[in-house]
Amino acid sequence: MKMLPVFYLTDYWDQIGDPRTRDLPFVSGGIWKILSVMSAYLLITRTILPAHMKHREAYNTRTSMFVYNCAMVVANAYLFVEAIGNCDFGRIFLNFQYPDQSDRSEQTMRFLWVEWLFWMTRFMDLLDTVFFVLRKKDSQITFLHLYHHSVVPVLCWLCLKVNPMAPIVRLFGVCNTLIHVIMYTYYALASFGPAVQKYLWWKKYLTLVQIIQFAICGTYGLILYFLQTGYPMGWFIVAVGQNPLFFALFFDFYRQSYRKKSHSQ
Template structure:
């Protein structure tokens, strides 16, 4: 795109983001229904490999489709490139979109209806419902900005999400039975790293904006 004009993808961005918002809302609902409205998050026993019940197979099928949705998320980076928005392809963005499909794939291969992956699915689909809804509304144009003051709260929720992962991870490591070491590593290694990355992103993005606004007010005064 170095020698090209940026593409205007307004209709595509509106459709893409609103579709993903609704798709994640669907995932959130299905995860809750198939896992006792979230109560399975606190069941730290590894699900049996011999369980071929309709419920277990439906849970595994949902996890596979959910993993595919993480691949659809990768189009977001392509749109940034086509629109020549390199500032939005941050280290956090790149690392997040690179690691989530890999970790999701390994998790499903180890245990298709794993409880640790369920916790991620519940939190992530909830946040993405809100986040892609925000992106979809913002794609309508600048006239929507006065109604999109709540962007920073999305990042705050993401920070809370990884703090929850770490807290639940302590209970999981203490009480779990039969899970692979991979899950134990992800709970603390990945959650801690993401927590630091999101906090840094939040401070860099919103604290700088606040300082710039204060400087502008001083100049006007």
């Protein structure tokens, strides 16, 4: 018998996992894989790349960033359309029964791949940090930035592993992809430099819509907590419980970055 720490990093997840996603690329096996990837992300962006850039000038990444941001707009727009199309005009959010893991309808299996693609785009988000380091924009690599970019891919893996068809998961997908379309549109335009940035008056609203996202998902999660039937409460609390934490972190960032600035003017 495997030692308990090893078991909970490996075989445990296949035993409790959704059989429909067990064989999806990088989903199979234990949580150690995703934890290793996120550890590598932190090592590269906080140690290796900063050491590389220490005695170098900031790179000009304008073209690369524009291409990257445009690609992310297209990817998230596609995922948003798919997510909206699988919400049955919002009726799925009124179903508080734990989704049937034996449902292998064509529509369900197709949407599982859409959710897997959504998870992949959260890894692409990690390039945000790489660009910050290469441009020597260290002030933008805040605790909020690192925590958000590190935790979301793990939560997405957890949702794929346990039950990706849960309405709370799909609600997050709808909100998050829409926000990323807006956000990466802003970044694509901002990559042209000060000549364009002065017209982007709506920057502060990027943070505000993310706060609204966590308020919506957190409120729905609270309703679901009291009305649900059949949900595994341990993993439900782990996943949904991140919403108030993200809400607090983003609200604090908004308050420090924009509200104080407006009062000082």
